[in-house]
Amino acid sequence: MRGARSRAEILKIAMRLASREGLEAISIGRIAEKVGMSKSGLFGHFKSKENLQREILETVADRFAKRVFVPAMKEPRGLPRLKAIHQNWIRWIQGSQDFPGGCPLIAAASELDDQPGLIKDYLKEKQLLLIHNLQKAAQLTKDEGHFHADVDVERLGWYWYSLILGYHHYKRLLNHPRADEFAEHAFDELLQRCQKKELSS
Amino acid sequence: MRGARSRAEILKIAMRLASREGLEAISIGRIAEKVGMSKSGLFGHFKSKENLQREILETVADRFAKRVFVPAMKEPRGLPRLKAIHQNWIRWIQGSQDFPGGCPLIAAASELDDQPGLIKDYLKEKQLLLIHNLQKAAQLTKDEGHFHADVDVERLGWYWYSLILGYHHYKRLLNHPRADEFAEHAFDELLQRCQKKELSS
DNA sequence: TAGCAAACCGAACGGTCGTGCGGTAATCTT
DNA sequence: AAGATTACCGCACGACCGTTCGGTTTGCTA
DSSP states (O other), X not given: OHHHHHHHHHHHHHHHHHHHHOTTXXXXXXXXHHHTSOHHHHHHHSSSHHHHHHHHHHHHHHHHIIIIIHHHTTSOTTHHHHHHHHHHHHHHHHHOXXXXXXXXXXXXXXXXXXXXXXXXXXXXXXXXXXHHHHHHHHHHHHHTTSSOTTBOHHHHHHHHXXXXXXXXXXXXXXXXXXXXXXXXXXXXXXXXXXXXXXSBO | OHHHHHHHHHHHHHHHHHHHHOTTTOOHHXXXXXXXXXXXXXXXXXXXXXXXHHHHHHHHHHHHIIIIIHHHTTSOTTHXXXXXXXXXXXXXXXXXXXXXXXXXXXXXXXXHTTSOSHXXXXXXXXXXXXXXXXXXXXXXXXXXXXXXXXXXXXXXXXXXXXXXXXXXIIIIISOOTTHHHHHHHHHHHHHHHHHSSOSXX
């Protein structure tokens, strides 16, 4: 089937465009132009703009998992794996060549947080899954004995995510020179505090 | 001049709309409809959409200062003032009736972080000012002796902002039941850590 | 009260949007 | 090789976009 390769290529380009301009701001016409095919030809692949948006989001989420979580699974469970996830995540935000516009998931989150609909539900589901995976990795770290037994993994997950958001904000919007330093330092502190009695519920 | 009141009313309604749909997504026609006047009549007040967007942002920033910083200035400098700022900020995010769509500044930040232009520059300037004010309040706390002398106020500012972003994310997108608890707890911890030797550069 | 500036309107412009249709060319199935 | 399915195209639609313009109403000033 010739369409499959074309479809993947469309999504890759659309993803790149959406990372710069936002999921709602992109238009089918401009994607088509960039891909090098007609508007109606592209439209035929997805049967509505909403479908296209959902598939873009899906493509991004897949890529995120492949870049951040999958490689970290090769590290032994516990602290090494946690650190690998964090490092991959930071690198992801620093912007592989694929996303000139920062993490599309974070961008989409603030873009959609107040207009209900299929896309928002889908995004929320993906975010919950991401957080669940963070917490699972943290739970394993507890089980391995690398963390204090009283650590509240849900709270750790929130801390972790917050510092990622802060990093993203300082880095991408403000171009703050100390963004990398802050994020790295904060994550180390967070891990250390989890080894002591702090961060319990 | 009859136009002044009308102008303020337009901005108030436009601000509300922009908080839900984003600064780029709003259209002059829909704002005009909601205000109850003609598209061209509204357009006459601002002479371009970009001007309108900038003025919306300005309105939001003014209101933010008035709700978050100004009331906190009545508290004595140092810890009490810091806590007041935080409390007001949290309340601001919880969404006064004015913003059904979460903090427009945060929303605009992710929306604009990758498309350069006047609006982004303006937003960035406002964000830097906000951070500067946070740091100034923290510096005063140091001067009052409420914090350890080695505290790195720039780093504290980043921590503070990060937890606000995390709160916003968990609260508005995910409707997480523990969002308030996490944010409150984290801020208390942050203050405590600033009183010890931690959080130095 | 005359005159003027500003607020506001309706209509229209060129443009882009998402979407649908009919037709052609390529590919797969049998 | 015949037939069915699919990819893709050009074209056109109705709707909405930001913006402009000429004309009417309103409120202030002299």
